[in-house]
Amino acid sequence: MAQSAEDVARESIESYNAGDFDGLRSLLADDFYEEELATQRRLEGADARVEAAQHWKQAFPDEHGTITGAYTSGNTVAIELTWEGTQSGPLATPNGQELPPSNRREALKAVMVIEIEDGKIKALRHYFDLMTMLQQIGAMDRAVTAVASRLHSAARDG
Numbered sequence: 001m002a003q004s005a006e007d008v009a010r011e012s013i014e015s016y017n018a019g020d021f022d023g024l025r026s027l028l029a030d031d032f033y034e035e036e037l038a039t040q041r042r043l044e045g046a047d048a049r050v051e052a053a054q055h056w057k058q059a060f061p062d063e064h065g066t067i068t069g070a071y072t073s074g075n076t077v078a079i080e081l082t083w084e085g086t087q088s089g090p091l092a093t094p095n096g097q098e099l100p101p102s103n104r105r106e107a108l109k110a111v112m113v114i115e116i117e118d119g120k121i122k123a124l125r126h127y128f129d130l131m132t133m134l135q136q137i138g139a140m141d142r143a144v145t146a147v148a149s150r151l152h153s154a155a156r157d158g
Contacts, residue, residue: 005116006070009077012114012121016053017064025050029120038130041094049124055092059099060085060106075116083108083128087137102138 003011008027015023028046035042036052043049057063063085071078084107091099110128114121134140 003119004072005075005077005114006072008116008119008121009079009112009114010067010070013065013067013079013081013112016057019057021050021054024053027121029117029122032121032123034124034126036126038126038128038133039094058089059087059091059101061088062086063106065110077114077116079112079114081110081112083110091137091139099137099139104137106133106136108133108136 012024012027015021015027025046028049030046032046032049033042033044034049034052041052043052060083063083065081065083067079067081069078069080084105086105087099087102089101091101093099108128110126112127113125115123131140
């Protein structure tokens with residue numbers, strides 16, 4: 001029996017939670033794309049999605065998504081979920097830099113809008129609050145400290 005669109009969407013979250021990237025890859029269409037709106041990044045292709053998921057899992061090894069709601073219309077599923085985990089690894093940024101491990105926890109609400117075509121995930125739009133995540137892991141504190149230090153140095157040397 002073929003899986004429903006919602007089943008496929010839920011399985012993608014379960015695969016990520018388990019660190020089963022082969023399982024995640026098997027759910028994605030070859031011409032898959034993702035819009036990760038918080039980071040303004042667009043991922044083209046299933047392999048790019050798997051690589052991004054591996055980077056998130058490297059930064060938050062214990063991260064898991066808890067689905068709190070699922071709403072289906074035709075072949076489109078909206079999943080409400082909460083991402084929770086500890087940033088115990090470096091967090092890769094879209095521009096290629098890294099935020100060092102903070103060992104702080106995140107608990108972040110998100111929505112994924114997932115389009116299914118022929119039993120595979122064709123498109124994903126992931127909405128989450130990047131600023132809240134950065135605050136929770138202490139990255140905003142580090143950024144403010146760095147800016148304040150530069151301003152202090154400029155005023156002293158200026």
